[in-house]
Amino acid sequence: MSRPSSFSKLDHHPAYRVVSEKIRSAITSGELVAGDLLPTETELAEQFGVTRSTLREAIRLLEHGGLIGRADRKRLVVTLPQTEQIGRSVSSAMLMHKVTFRELWEVAMGLEPLAARLACANASSDEKSQLRSLWQRTCSAAEGGADHHQLLLECELEFHHRVAQATHNHALLQARAPLNDLFYPAWGAVIRALSPGARIVVAHRHVLEAIEHNQPEQAGLWMEKHMQDFRRGVELAELGFEQPVSG
Amino acid sequence: MSRPSSFSKLDHHPAYRVVSEKIRSAITSGELVAGDLLPTETELAEQFGVTRSTLREAIRLLEHGGLIGRADRKRLVVTLPQTEQIGRSVSSAMLMHKVTFRELWEVAMGLEPLAARLACANASSDEKSQLRSLWQRTCSAAEGGADHHQLLLECELEFHHRVAQATHNHALLQARAPLNDLFYPAWGAVIRALSPGARIVVAHRHVLEAIEHNQPEQAGLWMEKHMQDFRRGVELAELGFEQPVSG
DNA sequence: ATTGACATATTGTCGGACAATGCGTCAATA
DNA sequence: TATTGACGCATTGTCCGACAATATGTCAAT
Structure with a gap:
């Protein structure tokens, strides 16, 4: 041998x-x-x-x-592989590797502000108006209190997804697709614990308006603040920032 | 109906x-x-x-x-899904979607400096020394000229992969895994056209030393410069920054 | 302790079979 | 004419049974 x-x-x-x-x-x-x-x-x-x-x-x-x-x-x-389909297998892999809130947040801090900045230059007027109508739906969901937690969660996730789509950058879309799946349970827990509807609405509005007025720096900054809010939310809800995101 | x-x-x-x-x-x-x-x-x-x-x-x-x-x-x-296995299907999806050099670069500008910063806090001493020995191999590959282009390419890619590994962030590893596959042909073309060995060695050294001395800002900045170099390389080699990365 | 022979279990591959279903054709009808 | 219905055909989804190759375990021989 x-x-x-x-x-x-x-x-x-x-x-x-x-x-x-x-x-x-x-x-x-x-x-x-x-x-x-x-x-x-x-x-x-x-x-x-x-x-x-x-x-x-x-x-x-x-x-x-x-x-x-x-x-x-x-x-x-x-067929052309769809981002969501691929993203789902990646996110399930992340779940199995017991990715923590911190790890998820760190990557999101890298990708989400980037997506917001890029969306400024590349979003079509149609995508902008869709973002705005989504924001209005988010408002009504945020007012509803606990009854609308599920709706608010879906608005929150769809917002980020649409911002990413507005970049028209397929590499970015693929890279962040799994994050959406992980944020589903993560944001869900935060929302149920804190009802942070108001803060979400404010952050989304600033990002949205920055995109509408083509202000990349503003868009990135407010997206960053938004992610900081998420981190605070995880800590305040005492979910354990170093704990794995549960599927 | x-x-x-x-x-x-x-x-x-x-x-x-x-x-x-x-x-x-x-x-x-x-x-x-x-x-x-x-x-x-x-x-x-x-x-x-x-x-x-x-x-x-x-x-x-x-x-x-x-x-x-x-x-x-x-x-x-x-079995636990391996990052490379998953990453490959994602990168092939990106290829089919005709991701351009620009799109690849934009995402890399978001993830690679982030990885460098995170590696500072989390890299084990073993990983640091492995990075250094890899850098030394890169040096000799860079001196060899055209004969060692293939070797240099592999060193370049392995460096980024190891930096990402040193973050111990599995979400980041999964998100950037497909980038490595796309950078293979991309860097390959740049290296063949420009023989940028010296610049690569310098950039890697600065990132490496920043990680060794736990200086996140420095690590991120030099990684950013490194990616800027890549962009310049694509333009100087006249590959077409808006052209799709060819598999 | 190593080697060899042998039975056993499991996978990889094969070939054929049939029901369900979608599609095209074509006639019948309003 | 446009719609409806009947019919045959092609293709998939599923089933059954079979066999060679190969890994594993056992046991005897050296």
């Missing part, structure tokens, strides 16, 4: 993984683009020289990544 | 997806933890009341997400 073996451990990949990899590379190499229809399962199975069962396992492997899906419940189609 | 139908579109999920979801929820809910061994396929199939083929498709669905794997080529085992 201690003898320096010059043989590399030969790795025998199962067929379903090989097939999956072939299809994946065909997609990522641009040979197949989103929207392209794939042949039927039987036909694909023939092309690869495997049985339909094996091919289907390969399909499942890609399906989870959002690379392919069903067009009309029949034909397979190459 | 225009009549307001009060019926919700009933969604019939195929069995393999239901089974997959059952297992996933058992894992994310903590009922099953990483390291747990699952029964054999036949046994699982019996428990869920499906055939082995169907069950295997469900398994594939989870396998891609890194939630389960094979222990010893036989028994199934619950």
